[in-house]
Amino acid sequence: MAEVKLFRTWSSPFALRIVWALEVKGIEYEMIYEDLSNKSSMLLQYNPVYKKVPVLLHKGKPISESFVILEYIEETWKSKTPSLLPEDPYQRAMARFWAKFGDDKISPLIWEAFIKQGKDQEEALVAAHENLKYLEVELRGKKFLGGDAVGFADLAFGWLANLVSVFEEVTGVTLIDHEKFPLLLTWMQNFMDAPKIRDTWPPRDKLITKFRDLRETLMAKEPK
Amino acid sequence: MANSSSTDVKVLGAWPSPFVIRVRIALNIKSVKYEFLEETLGSKSQLLLQSNPVYKKIPVLIHGGKPISESLIIVQYIDEVWSSGPSFLPSDPYDRAIERFWAAYVDDKIFPSMKLINTAQGEEKAAIVEQVTEGLVLLEEAFQKSSKGKAFFGGDRIGFLDIAFGSMLGWLRAIEKMGGVKLLDEAKTPGLVQWAESFCADGAVKGIIPDTEKLVEFAKILVKMKGAPLGKN
Numbered sequence: 001m002a003e004v005k006l007f008r009t010w011s012s013p014f015a016l017r018i019v020w021a022l023e024v025k026g027i028e029y030e031m032i033y034e035d036l037s038n039k040s041s042m043l044l045q046y047n048p049v050y051k052k053v054p055v056l057l058h059k060g061k062p063i064s065e066s067f068v069i070l071e072y073i074e075e076t077w078k079s080k081t082p083s084l085l086p087e088d089p090y091q092r093a094m095a096r097f098w099a100k101f102g103d104d105k106i107s108p109l110i111w112e113a114f115i116k117q118g119k120d121q122e123e124a125l126v127a128a129h130e131n132l133k134y135l136e137v138e139l140r141g142k143k144f145l146g147g148d149a150v151g152f153a154d155l156a157f158g159w160l161a162n163l164v165s166v167f168e169e170v171t172g173v174t175l176i177d178h179e180k181f182p183l184l185l186t187w188m189q190n191f192m193d194a195p196k197i198r199d200t201w202p203p204r205d206k207l208i209t210k211f212r213d214l215r216e217t218l219m220a221k222e223p224k
Numbered sequence: 225m226a227n228s229s230s231t232d233v234k235v236l237g238a239w240p241s242p243f244v245i246r247v248r249i250a251l252n253i254k255s256v257k258y259e260f261l262e263e264t265l266g267s268k269s270q271l272l273l274q275s276n277p278v279y280k281k282i283p284v285l286i287h288g289g290k291p292i293s294e295s296l297i298i299v300q301y302i303d304e305v306w307s308s309g310p311s312f313l314p315s316d317p318y319d320r321a322i323e324r325f326w327a328a329y330v331d332d333k334i335f336p337s338m339k340l341i342n343t344a345q346g347e348e349k350a351a352i353v354e355q356v357t358e359g360l361v362l363l364e365e366a367f368q369k370s371s372k373g374k375a376f377f378g379g380d381r382i383g384f385l386d387i388a389f390g391s392m393l394g395w396l397r398a399i400e401k402m403g404g405v406k407l408l409d410e411a412k413t414p415g416l417v418q419w420a421e422s423f424c425a426d427g428a429v430k431g432i433i434p435d436t437e438k439l440v441e442f443a444k445i446l447v448k449m450k451g452a453p454l455g456k457n
């Protein structure tokens with residue numbers, strides 16, 4: 001009976017954050033894959049409020065919401081390095097700020113750019129770039145947002161390293177270009193290749209199919 | 225980190241904002257003196273734009289010249305920096321996770337729905353009120369578990385979740401008044417009704433949460449300006 005269990009789906013970027021945290025810290029865990037169209041009674045029991053993944057189950061006690069789970073992992077396995085958050089309170093606040101910024105601003109805008117076409121897509125891209133430039137600046141002089149090693153904010157943005165190229169292949173549009181975002185692209189490559197992380201990526205062909213289908217469905221619903 | 229001069233700590237904010245209220249209560253609990261720099265409604269100061277270029281929103285805490293934004297992140301920062309004062313989060317990581325979870329729930333679910341009540345009408349309004357009260361019932365359950373018979377989510381003293389949720393009480397009451405609805409009530413959320421009284425009576429909170437009447441008046445001004453009360457701050 002594993003002490004740590006993680007409820008996830010094969011592709012959820014939120015659940016992947018937890019996979020990365022556990023892998024990077026060398027914490028043993030059992031993965032439980034959910035089918036969100038047919039949620040297990042366990043998932044509904046452990047996350048009755050949102051009924052979503054990820055859920056971390058530690059000694060039978062469930063924790064939901066990816067950032068809450070990351071903080072829990074950090075605090076519970078204090079001796080397991082690397083630390084996801086720095087010691088200094090100001091640096092910790094910055095890490096938390098960038099992580100939240102990713103979910104509040106970057107994620108929805110990249111998504112908009114992915115599902116729209118023509119002028120709408122252009123506008124979404126402009127907005128996405130406006131916000132991505134903050135990340136580009138943050139990366140100056142750093143390999144990762146966390147410094148030399150992957151940290152809280154890197155895990156929050158990790159989905160970019162994987163999904164942006166999938167989105168670009170499906171739409172045929174460059175979402176993040178080398179001229180404007182050289183540091184961001186380098187970061188994406190470093191994250192993609194980081195030990196313990198590089199083996200966790202969902203199969204690319206499956207992702208392409210999933211997002212191609214999703215885009216077609218969503219675009220079919222759009223009024224012309 | 226004892227006695228910094230009060231100019232070392234600045235809060236950029238505005239009296240009606242529940243997010244700003246969180247920061248002020250947190251500083252009060254830690255007995256940290258600060259300079260309160262009020263933004264003018266309808267305009268954003270140079271200092272705000274400089275200190276929070278990403279969101280351009282209040283609250284911003286400026287400590288020793290360094291700005292921090294996002295209210296719950298600021299509250300955690302305050303807890304970690306002024307560590308000799310009473311701590312906001314419990315010591316057990318699981319209990320801390322529970323408080324963080326519900327604090328995020330207040331921001332992601334409760335407050336956004338509450339804001340919609342004032343512009344909604346008829347069936348839509350009833351549905352939103354239903355949604356909010358269901359959410360508050362969940363918080364009531366969380367309160368019963370977390371407080372273990374004491375006055376606050378944090379136990380004997382105000383903690384992180386108390387601050388996160390309690391800061392909303394001014395607007396909750398204003399919305400109840402403006403909308404002619406009851407959100408917290410004796411029947412469904414008796415624990416929270418008591419908790420709300422204890423919270424507002426606490427020394428660190430007194431005078432920070434505006435009177436319901438003042439907020440109702442302010443909401444009217446916002447409607448004139450932006451066409452809806454509680455528009456983006």
